[in-house]
Amino acid sequence: MKIKYNAPVVLTYALLSLACLTLPVAKSTGFNFASPSQLAFTTPEFYLRLVSYVFAHANWPHLMGNLVIILLVGPLLEDKHRSWKLFEMMLVTSVATALLNAFLFHASLIGGSGLAFMMILLSSFSNFSAREIPLTFILVAVIFIGSEVVSILKIDQVSQFSHLVGGCIGAAYGFIRGGRR
Secondary structure (H helix, E strand, O other), X not given: OOOOOOOHHHHHHHHHHHHHHHOOHHHHHOOOOOOOOOOOOOOHHHHHHHXXXXXXXXXXXXXXXXXXXXXXXXXXXXXXXXXXXXXXXXXXXXXXXXXXXXXXXXXXXOOOHHHHHHHHHHHOOOOOOOOOOOHHHHHHHHHHHHHXXXXXXXXXXXXXXXXXXXXXXXXXXXXXXXXXX
16 A cells, blocks of 8 residues: 555645744745735735745644644545646635735734635535535534634634635635536
8 A cells, every 4th residue: 555645735735834834944044934014016025925924833733723624625625626726726815815914904924724714615615506505605604704703802813814815715716616627
């Protein structure tokens, strides 16, 4: 029996995230992996940081919380939508979340929570067809949005905004792409 690299996009994301937390990458390169805190379209680092922040995590529990969801749901989505489409969805989610966050809040983000929530809502469309809205999507959306609205009231270091943006993008992809590959 051999081990198969069955979900290249998801597994590569997981390995890069593990490397960012395990290796002192940011310290040795002098690069800040956090999302940009302000819009700066003239600097090359700005464009890299629109994506790099999803690989950086504050600590092991932060990383493990995201990886459990991403490694559980991601391979199923990668099998259904194919690697390049899932990569596109992850890229769009990362960039859109970072841009909106920099525009609205002027704060930096780290972590793949937006990607995890994009995958959660996208996965609820697994049996979506035209003219029907899956009850699973409605339940996941109500639970998800409800818990994030309640969490906004807490004072913590968690960006519920990135969760909501990721979830909205996942829902949008689910509606647009439906069951198509």
